[in-house]
Amino acid sequence: MSLQATTQRAWSPLFQLRGVSRRRPDASGEPVAILDHIHLDLAGGLITTLVGPSGAGKSSLLHLLNRLDEPDEGSILYQGRDLRQWDVVELRRSVGLVLQAPVMLPGTVEQNVGAGPRLRGQALARERAVELLRLVGLAPALLERKAADLSGGEQQRVSLARTLANEPRVLLLDEVTASLDPGSARDVEELIVGLTSRLSLTAVWITHNLAQAERCGDHLVLMAHGRVAEEAVTAGFFAGPATEEGRRFLESGKEVHP
Amino acid sequence: MSSFTLSLTLAFTLLAVAASYWQRLALERDILIGTVRAAVQLLAVGYILYFVFHAPSLIFTFLMVAVMVGVATQNASRRGKGLPGVQWRVLAALTLTEVVTIGLMLLFRMIQPTPQYVISLSGMIVGNAMVVAGLLLNRLQGEVDARRDELRVLLSLGATPRQAIQDQLRAAVRACMIPAVDSLKTVGLVQLPGMMTGQILAGASPIVAVRYQILIMFSLTSAAALCSIILGLLTYRLYFNQAYQLAR
Numbered sequence: 001m002s003l004q005a006t007t008q009r010a011w012s013p014l015f016q017l018r019g020v021s022r023r024r025p026d027a028s029g030e031p032v033a034i035l036d037h038i039h040l041d042l043a044g045g046l047i048t049t050l051v052g053p054s055g056a057g058k059s060s061l062l063h064l065l066n067r068l069d070e071p072d073e074g075s076i077l078y079q080g081r082d083l084r085q086w087d088v089v090e091l092r093r094s095v096g097l098v099l100q101a102p103v104m105l106p107g108t109v110e111q112n113v114g115a116g117p118r119l120r121g122q123a124l125a126r127e128r129a130v131e132l133l134r135l136v137g138l139a140p141a142l143l144e145r146k147a148a149d150l151s152g153g154e155q156q157r158v159s160l161a162r163t164l165a166n167e168p169r170v171l172l173l174d175e176v177t178a179s180l181d182p183g184s185a186r187d188v189e190e191l192i193v194g195l196t197s198r199l200s201l202t203a204v205w206i207t208h209n210l211a212q213a214e215r216c217g218d219h220l221v222l223m224a225h226g227r228v229a230e231e232a233v234t235a236g237f238f239a240g241p242a243t244e245e246g247r248r249f250l251e252s253g254k255e256v257h258p
Numbered sequence: 259m260s261s262f263t264l265s266l267t268l269a270f271t272l273l274a275v276a277a278s279y280w281q282r283l284a285l286e287r288d289i290l291i292g293t294v295r296a297a298v299q300l301l302a303v304g305y306i307l308y309f310v311f312h313a314p315s316l317i318f319t320f321l322m323v324a325v326m327v328g329v330a331t332q333n334a335s336r337r338g339k340g341l342p343g344v345q346w347r348v349l350a351a352l353t354l355t356e357v358v359t360i361g362l363m364l365l366f367r368m369i370q371p372t373p374q375y376v377i378s379l380s381g382m383i384v385g386n387a388m389v390v391a392g393l394l395l396n397r398l399q400g401e402v403d404a405r406r407d408e409l410r411v412l413l414s415l416g417a418t419p420r421q422a423i424q425d426q427l428r429a430a431v432r433a434c435m436i437p438a439v440d441s442l443k444t445v446g447l448v449q450l451p452g453m454m455t456g457q458i459l460a461g462a463s464p465i466v467a468v469r470y471q472i473l474i475m476f477s478l479t480s481a482a483a484l485c486s487i488i489l490g491l492l493t494y495r496l497y498f499n500q501a502y503q504l505a506r
Binding site for chain 1: 407
């Protein structure tokens with residue numbers, strides 16, 4: 001049964017992946033499938049969490065969605081149009097990516113937050129920078145601070161504000177709370193859920209934390225060995241996975257995040 | 259200098275071999291090969307230059323400079339191993355640097371249009387530009403490797419390759435310029451440059467030698483700037499593909 005058929009709320013796919021494969025050479029130089037003929041629809045306006053063991057291909061999949069990487073086979077449609085037909089700069093502004101370990105650009109917080117607009121020749125107004133900092137729960141006084149001097153949690157929020165300054169439609173989140181302490185992780189998590197709802201954003205969110213996936217996600221995609229093992233409405237998955245792989249993963253995940 | 263005295267200069271090489279053996283640097287073989295190569299190359303070029311200077315010809319002069327640029331290109335390109343088409347880019351950067359620098363010297367009549375001047379000065383300019391080109395390729399690769407995540411963030415924010423790599427490119431060009439700028443600051447105080455020393459030893463007036471040395475220093479600084487900027491601009495795109503992704 002397709003995910004669309006099992007979902008209570010009607011939704012239209014924002015991304016459609018059709019037979020997407022990606023191979024990379026292993027240590028001996030032989031190509032190994034990181035993603036293996038993925039067929040997947042990702043819902044617009046909802047939060048989809050990508051879960052699965054390490055090496056399942058989650059990050060590789062995420063990097064394909066804003067064309068930081070290219071599939072070897074298959075095609076990806078965004079808003080019904082093949083990614084390769086989009087202007088890549090326009091696409092990346094529309095589909096923002098936040099990495100697991102926040103990477104600060106040289107300079108101040110204000111320069112970091114204003115990086116996106118500056119790349120298209122516009123200066124980010126001070127009021128807008130303040131607004132973005134407030135939006136991600138940071139004090140405007142931080143604008144003058146050197147970004148590299150901030151704590152991990154603060155840097156992750158700056159990363160988020162920097163991505164939001166481009167006014168994206170989609171947020172790709174690659175384990176954005178993994179490197180944070182539990183308190184900061186929970187704050188950032190609530191912040192993202194609040195932002196996606198308030199700004200009507202679509203989010204594709206990789207997490208290793210099943211409790212987080214249950215709390216935050218509308219849909220869940222379980223990946224294993226470069227394939228989609230199960231896709232489900234989040235509540236449905238946690239009530240009882242439809243596949244053996246899903247059941248095993250849920251059991252092992254509960255041991256890690258009871 | 260007599261041939262006997264010249265042969266005594268081998269004492270310096272033997273000193274280096276002994277030091278390498280003593281400190282177990284395992285460079286003895288390289289030093290000996292380098293010594294033989296340097297002696298043969300310099301003696302050969304001395305005879306060739308003697309011939310060219312005594313039978314001035316535009317073609318011979320051009321050929322000599324072309325050989326210099328060709329060998330320098332091959333040598334500097336090794337630093338960009340794995341970058342497709344880097345050899346042509348290095349060739350273009352070295353050629354442009356040579357043409358602009360020597361062209362200005364000839365245009366403003368700083369030097370006479372004779373093989374003695376053109377070949378000698380070209381050797382210095384191309385040799386210096388070769389070192390700069392190798393340094394730029396090495397440094398740019400290092401910057402790209404060390405700051406890959408930064409590049410990925412900028413690309414994901416919608417940067418073009420030029421925008422994404424701008425800081426790394428600037429850092430690499432700066433690194434190439436530092437030796438030339440430091441030489442400008444300390445010349446005469448810390449070191450007496452090779453050409454000036456050579457002229458003085460050959461009996462020229464120090465005042466005349468200094469004038470030529472000023473010409474050399476200034477032109478080498480401009481050659482370093484030109485070569486590193488041209489090569490940087492010709493090369494940075496090789497780190498990205500058509501879809502503005504970091505090359506695999």
